[in-house]
Amino acid sequence: MTKRSLTLLAGLLVMAVVGGCGRPAPAATLDPPTSTAGSGAAKTLTLPGDDWGYPSPFAFYSRGPGYIRMSLLFDTLTWKDEDGVIPWLADEWEVSDDGTEWTFTLHAGVLWHDGEPLTAEDVAFTFEYFKANQGAFKWSWPVNKIESTQVLDEQTVVLNLTEPVAGAHEGLIGSLPIIPKHIWEGVDDPTRLRSEKAVVGSGPFKLLDYSKEEGRYVYEANTDYFRGEPTVDELTFIKVENQALALETDTTDYASFWGREIDAVEAFRNKEGYGVIDGPSFWVLQTIFNTQKPPFDDAELRRAVAHAIDRQRIVAQVTHGGAIVASLGILSPFTDWHNPDLPVYEHDPERAQAMLEKAEAADLSLRLITTAGFAREAELIQDDLEAVGIEVEVQTGDYSTIDGLLREGTFDLAINGHGGIANPAMLETPTWPAQTYENAAYDELYREQAATVEEEQRRELVWELQEIVAEDLPVLTLYHPKMWTVYDASVLDSWFYTQSGVGFGIPISMNKLIFLP
Amino acid sequence: MNDTGAKIAQYTVTVVVLLTLNFFLPRMMPGDPLSYLLGEPSADAPMLLTEEMRANLLAYYGLDKPLLGQYWDYLGGLARGDLGWSIYYNAPVGSIIMGRLRWTLLLGGTAAVIYIALGIGLGAVSAWRRGSKSDVGLLLTVFSLGSWPPFFLGMVLIVFFSYQWGLFPIGGAQSAQAARIGGLRQVQDVAYHWVLPGLTLVLTYLPGIYLITRNSMLSVLGEDYVRTARSKGVLESLVLLRHALPNALLPIVTTVAMRFGFMIMGTMFVEVVFAYPGMGTLIYEAGAARDYPLLQGAFLVTMIFVLALNLAADLVYGWLDPRVGRERA
Numbered sequence: 001m002t003k004r005s006l007t008l009l010a011g012l013l014v015m016a017v018v019g020g021c022g023r024p025a026p027a028a029t030l031d032p033p034t035s036t037a038g039s040g041a042a043k044t045l046t047l048p049g050d051d052w053g054y055p056s057p058f059a060f061y062s063r064g065p066g067y068i069r070m071s072l073l074f075d076t077l078t079w080k081d082e083d084g085v086i087p088w089l090a091d092e093w094e095v096s097d098d099g100t101e102w103t104f105t106l107h108a109g110v111l112w113h114d115g116e117p118l119t120a121e122d123v124a125f126t127f128e129y130f131k132a133n134q135g136a137f138k139w140s141w142p143v144n145k146i147e148s149t150q151v152l153d154e155q156t157v158v159l160n161l162t163e164p165v166a167g168a169h170e171g172l173i174g175s176l177p178i179i180p181k182h183i184w185e186g187v188d189d190p191t192r193l194r195s196e197k198a199v200v201g202s203g204p205f206k207l208l209d210y211s212k213e214e215g216r217y218v219y220e221a222n223t224d225y226f227r228g229e230p231t232v233d234e235l236t237f238i239k240v241e242n243q244a245l246a247l248e249t250d251t252t253d254y255a256s257f258w259g260r261e262i263d264a265v266e267a268f269r270n271k272e273g274y275g276v277i278d279g280p281s282f283w284v285l286q287t288i289f290n291t292q293k294p295p296f297d298d299a300e301l302r303r304a305v306a307h308a309i310d311r312q313r314i315v316a317q318v319t320h321g322g323a324i325v326a327s328l329g330i331l332s333p334f335t336d337w338h339n340p341d342l343p344v345y346e347h348d349p350e351r352a353q354a355m356l357e358k359a360e361a362a363d364l365s366l367r368l369i370t371t372a373g374f375a376r377e378a379e380l381i382q383d384d385l386e387a388v389g390i391e392v393e394v395q396t397g398d399y400s401t402i403d404g405l406l407r408e409g410t411f412d413l414a415i416n417g418h419g420g421i422a423n424p425a426m427l428e429t430p431t432w433p434a435q436t437y438e439n440a441a442y443d444e445l446y447r448e449q450a451a452t453v454e455e456e457q458r459r460e461l462v463w464e465l466q467e468i469v470a471e472d473l474p475v476l477t478l479y480h481p482k483m484w485t486v487y488d489a490s491v492l493d494s495w496f497y498t499q500s501g502v503g504f505g506i507p508i509s510m511n512k513l514i515f516l517p
Numbered sequence: 518m519n520d521t522g523a524k525i526a527q528y529t530v531t532v533v534v535l536l537t538l539n540f541f542l543p544r545m546m547p548g549d550p551l552s553y554l555l556g557e558p559s560a561d562a563p564m565l566l567t568e569e570m571r572a573n574l575l576a577y578y579g580l581d582k583p584l585l586g587q588y589w590d591y592l593g594g595l596a597r598g599d600l601g602w603s604i605y606y607n608a609p610v611g612s613i614i615m616g617r618l619r620w621t622l623l624l625g626g627t628a629a630v631i632y633i634a635l636g637i638g639l640g641a642v643s644a645w646r647r648g649s650k651s652d653v654g655l656l657l658t659v660f661s662l663g664s665w666p667p668f669f670l671g672m673v674l675i676v677f678f679s680y681q682w683g684l685f686p687i688g689g690a691q692s693a694q695a696a697r698i699g700g701l702r703q704v705q706d707v708a709y710h711w712v713l714p715g716l717t718l719v720l721t722y723l724p725g726i727y728l729i730t731r732n733s734m735l736s737v738l739g740e741d742y743v744r745t746a747r748s749k750g751v752l753e754s755l756v757l758l759r760h761a762l763p764n765a766l767l768p769i770v771t772t773v774a775m776r777f778g779f780m781i782m783g784t785m786f787v788e789v790v791f792a793y794p795g796m797g798t799l800i801y802e803a804g805a806a807r808d809y810p811l812l813q814g815a816f817l818v819t820m821i822f823v824l825a826l827n828l829a830a831d832l833v834y835g836w837l838d839p840r841v842g843r844e845r846a
Contacts, residue, residue: 135577213794400548
């Protein structure tokens with residue numbers, strides 16, 4: 001029994017109880033409830049989580065929640081809200097016409113948590129420091145494109161890039177945490193600095209307590225915060241196995257769900273006192289074809305498979321409607337980068353069969369690899385393909401095994417999923433993590449858009465890339481799981497989803513703006 | 518003396534072989550430590566590694582060196598008492614393991630003491646009263662408890678004791694407030710959080726000890742020396758405690774030592790269900806993430822634990838049963 005199926009079982013059991021019973025008595029705790037109400041009373045918020053690493057800019061785990069924990073302590077030059085980029089540490093900025101020179105005017109009077117002023121020197125130092133320590137963090141900030149910095153005065157700093165970087169706003173300027181020079185100067189290996197100094201930032205919260213093994217973080221409000229005093233005095237993240245149960249028992253005040261967890265969300269929709277927000281989907285599950293060897297080196301066969309697979313059925317049967325059929329161009333329909341006008345392959349087994357016969361590819365026998373979590377999807381695909389005469393053997397392994405096989409290219413067909421699809425940078429390797437797709441024209445087009453700073457021009461190129469993916473089909477996308485935020489409305493109701501995700505594209509609804517006035 | 522020397526040599530060879538396996542086995546699994554960093558399917562992992570960054574990171578962790586060189590570094594580190602740096606957890610392996618091991622020992626250790634004592638006590642009573650109502654009742658209860666999948670038992674406890682009746686927390690090892698206040702408050706809070714996961718472990722492992730004790734006692738009770746003691750008019754309770762139980766304990770010692778040894782992994786299901794920190798989930802995650810330094814460190818600690826308990830069982834056995842020592846002399 002794997003951990004995943006164990007969790008699933010636990011979820012089912014709890015859901016059965018949650019759905020079947022009336023509202024139970026709230027769980028007793030040793031502590032009196034300390035939430036909300038009454039002026040003067042400290043407002044505390046408890047969020048579900050796990051260990052995502054020490055929240056210093058170099059020690060958090062390279063996953064979305066790790067970045068979020070860190071972003072409560074550190075600020076960036078720009079940030080994002082529901083509608084897009086907003087000024088943050090920088091009040092204003094200017095970009096040269098060729099897109100390589102950025103000039104920032106910093107907000108005056110910002111202080112570090114230790115009382116020192118945050119100046120242009122710190123910003124310049126930050127860029128230089130990240131550039132010099134590229135091996136020390138596992139986060140895809142394009143810091144290798146940083147050329148130099150100049151401090152013009154206390155509040156003005158210039159950043160020179162080696163070449164124009166499309167999306168620099170999200171990948172570099174809007175997500176690189178500005179760190180204090182007086183602390184990091186002289187630190188040789190930033191990942192190993194674990195003292196309290198490593199979490200001195202300028203952000204809306206200060207770190208009170210962190211326990212790695214228990215997955216606990218406690219933050220207190222930074223009452224001197226330059227964008228206003230936080231509305232929450234204390235923010236606690238605790239490790240939780242079942243988010244629905246934790247929210248239901250008032251153990252936490254928030255829960256996040258996705259995909260087939262839709263059943264839990266529907267149960268909360270009908271309950272009083274809870275708010276539900278429908279989120280975007282920045283994740284895709286896809287079928288990867290090995291285009292380097294027969295049979296799928298032939299694009300016509302890939303298209304035949306696209307006609308054979310009933311994607312709608314997968315969404316309905318596997319996710320219970322907790323997903324949408326994916327865009328064939330990979331990028332999420334919830335971003336402006338998405339091309340809505342792509343070729344369609346209707347589910348048509350007869351046509352698929354005819355195409356297979358025409359390509360003289362009868363009696364194919366294939367190996368489909370995936371992780372145990374997608375065994376059900378694999379089964380349906382096996383079913384669909386057998387209906388058109390393709391024999392499929394499904395092989396499952398743990399994630400690292402599948403990743404290894406994909407990287408080596410030892411597969412015919414694979415099912416794999418990934419996030420990041422709010423950002424065109426994801427199109428660099430459509431078959432990621434496999435490196436099997438070779439298309440020189442596509443790569444050329446990718447490089448062109450990556451250096452196109454003007455948004456409209458870039459969008460045209462990004463749309464073209466999606467057309468190639470949808471026509472040439474190195475991958476057949478399956479679905480985008482939906483996401484939801486469910487919260488206790490009596491504690492805090494300012495939750496929202498950030499446009500194209502927090503920072504580089506983290507899809508969860510935990511933006512520090514939620515805790516600010 | 519020679520005997521002890523042979524024993525030490527035997528244990529040393531075992532350790533060296535295990536250390537070597539420990540190094541090479543994880544590296545033979547497909548995939549590498551970078552697979553899991555950014556890739557595991559979940560809605561919250563938006564970042565992907567470029568090939569350039571992959572290469573940078575492999576170099577940073579010394580994973581681009583030849584395998585033998587890495588093996589040498591590993592042995593050198595061990596000699597200095599340095600277990601290395603975890604790639605996934607981005608922290609020293611030693612401190613990660615110590616952080617988790619404390620909780621495993623607290624949860625699994627206390628539970629083990631309880632189920633072993635209770636199992637031996639109930640097993641002895643059951644055997645003594647063989648065929649009586651209390652024996653049959655115990656046997657039935659224990660059999661039905663033993664047939665529950667442990668994680669399911671944990672979930673059932675949560676559903677009733679936490680969700681329905683609100684008596685205990687749904688999980689975790691302590692509350693955030695208690696952890697900061699410390700002192701007696703923290704002790705109380707940790708005990709309060711221990712109840713459901715501890716109870717799950719006790720109920721899960723009690724049947725094994727109970728049944729072994731009962732069987733072992735039954736065979737001992739049929740022996741001549743017990744009948745002799747009884748016929749001499751020795752008090753029934755003294756017969757049980759002085760004559761029968763010590764002899765019945767022999768096979769139990771081995772079982773108990775093994776149980777303790779596997780405690781490190783044995784609490785895993787409880788850790789998952791109750792979001793309780795511990796070694797079981799750590800080892801599981803380290804394996805899934807191909808976090809070589811952490812896997813090596815965790816296996817090393819488990820190994821030392823198992824070997825130490827084996828040694829202890831050997832010694833206790835010799836002490837309980839003088840024949841063992843005499844044969845060797």
